Amino acid sequence: MPSHLFADRPAQPPEPGSVDALISQTRRLRGDVDAVRRDTVVDDDDAQGRWQRALCDLAVHHLDDLREHLGQLKEGLPPVPETVAFPQAAPEIVPEAQTRVGSAEWNLLTDEVSWSDELFQIFGRSPESGAPPLDELGSTLFSEDQPLLTAWVTACLVDGRPIDGEFRIVRADGRVRTLHMRGEPVLDSDGCTASMWAVMRDVSELRRSQRAVRESRDSLQRQREIAQTEHRLAVELQEAVLPPWRGSLRLPHSDAGTLDVAAHYLPSATSALIGGDWYDALELPDGSSMLTVGDLTGHGVTATSGMAMMLGALRGMAMAGIAPGPLMGWLNQLLETSVQPALGSAVCCRYDPARRVLSWAQAGHPAPLLFRRGSGRALAPPEGVLLGATSGASYGQAEERLEVGDLLVLHTDGLTPRSIEFSRADGTERLLALAPRLSAARSAQDCVRLVVEEFGESEREDDACVLVARVGG
Numbered sequence: 001m002p003s004h005l006f007a008d009r010p011a012q013p014p015e016p017g018s019v020d021a022l023i024s025q026t027r028r029l030r031g032d033v034d035a036v037r038r039d040t041v042v043d044d045d046d047a048q049g050r051w052q053r054a055l056c057d058l059a060v061h062h063l064d065d066l067r068e069h070l071g072q073l074k075e076g077l078p079p080v081p082e083t084v085a086f087p088q089a090a091p092e093i094v095p096e097a098q099t100r101v102g103s104a105e106w107n108l109l110t111d112e113v114s115w116s117d118e119l120f121q122i123f124g125r126s127p128e129s130g131a132p133p134l135d136e137l138g139s140t141l142f143s144e145d146q147p148l149l150t151a152w153v154t155a156c157l158v159d160g161r162p163i164d165g166e167f168r169i170v171r172a173d174g175r176v177r178t179l180h181m182r183g184e185p186v187l188d189s190d191g192c193t194a195s196m197w198a199v200m201r202d203v204s205e206l207r208r209s210q211r212a213v214r215e216s217r218d219s220l221q222r223q224r225e226i227a228q229t230e231h232r233l234a235v236e237l238q239e240a241v242l243p244p245w246r247g248s249l250r251l252p253h254s255d256a257g258t259l260d261v262a263a264h265y266l267p268s269a270t271s272a273l274i275g276g277d278w279y280d281a282l283e284l285p286d287g288s289s290m291l292t293v294g295d296l297t298g299h300g301v302t303a304t305s306g307m308a309m310m311l312g313a314l315r316g317m318a319m320a321g322i323a324p325g326p327l328m329g330w331l332n333q334l335l336e337t338s339v340q341p342a343l344g345s346a347v348c349c350r351y352d353p354a355r356r357v358l359s360w361a362q363a364g365h366p367a368p369l370l371f372r373r374g375s376g377r378a379l380a381p382p383e384g385v386l387l388g389a390t391s392g393a394s395y396g397q398a399e400e401r402l403e404v405g406d407l408l409v410l411h412t413d414g415l416t417p418r419s420i421e422f423s424r425a426d427g428t429e430r431l432l433a434l435a436p437r438l439s440a441a442r443s444a445q446d447c448v449r450l451v452v453e454e455f456g457e458s459e460r461e462d463d464a465c466v467l468v469a470r471v472g473g
Helices: 016-039 047-075 117-123 134-140 146-159 204-241 301-319 324-336 424-432 435-440 444-455
Strands: 101-107 113-115 163-170 176-187 193-202 249-251 259-266 275-283 289-299 344-352 357-363 369-372 375-378 398-401 407-411 464-471
Touching (some): 047 204, 101 117, 113 117, 134 146, 146 163, 146 176, 146 193, 176 204, 204 301, 249 275, 259 275, 259 289, 259 444, 275 301, 289 407, 301 344, 324 344, 324 357, 369 424, 375 424, 375 435, 407 435, 435 444, 444 464
Antiparallel strands (some): 101 113, 163 176, 176 193, 259 464, 289 344, 344 357, 357 398, 369 375, 369 407, 407 464
């Protein structure tokens, strides 16, 4: 009777033209996927990149298998083969991948065993050593997999059940391979089992690629969950630290020189990460008011916790009566001694309603903008470097006398994003161009809405804060 060395032997020879076309398509697709794999840059911290690279590796292994099977289909089968020589794989495939499918037949009547050359290569055995009988095949398996193979073979020979499963072998050279086995009993004319044939496929690289995909996918999922948790913590911390008031705030509560204050936080348009931006307005014990905006470098919980530390210290020192210039010096020293190194920029203003005088200092920050009678200008900044940049830095302090109806706009750097085309000065000019509309606004809250409408839809890479204060009579 015909040999059953192939599990998927076609009934009729295939059409060479259609198979050639499939082989060509597979070769081209394999080259395209391999090009994508080579272009995928992966570092140790890039879970997304590792997952993409693992998917490319898995796709390459699948395409190599497909091309090899199509090559076998194109060659067709000889009528009665003793052993089967598989078509040579394409030269660009590494030698280990060239032999992935082998076949075997165990004759139960004559005890004859037939293995293909490819199966000897898969098991790492020389043909001179001979093919092992069926009852000795299990000795090459992992001890954990031996009972599984025994059960499969028994079910195949006794109950006529086909075999379709995987097991691990230990080759003579100590290398471990994973094989997928498909087999069936061959019945004689009386319906008794005469032999068993099997096709074994080395799926080690395929399973390794699949494990890599699973592991990288799981790693990516864990990183996403960690990022979501950190984002939630950062948002909760920010909401707990920033001023609880919404809408307009009037400072101080006396009628003389009252400030109408409003502020707004604008999240980044390109990132879900929370930055270290802050704003605050606070009535001080002597009847004056403190206004501040600032920004710490970084994003996430580290930045928001640093912002909480800085804003808490700023509030405490302002309540203690420390003037803006010396206050910046203490903030600089605080940031220098912080466990988490960072840089920060800030502006701090102290408004005396009795004299209508604004005292202010800055640390590498955009100066406040003063709008008066339909025009605007940036205040001349006193000396001040970034917080945390220089040990023992001194910070100057400036004063500006305000009038009833004057409008102050304080903002962090992210409000007017800079790029190759636009500098900080360009952003300031855009703000100053709003002077007629800001002067016509009825309240500080309306002014904030105008600024948000102008800058809120821009593609900011960083989050931002804006604070508006109008001097009342």
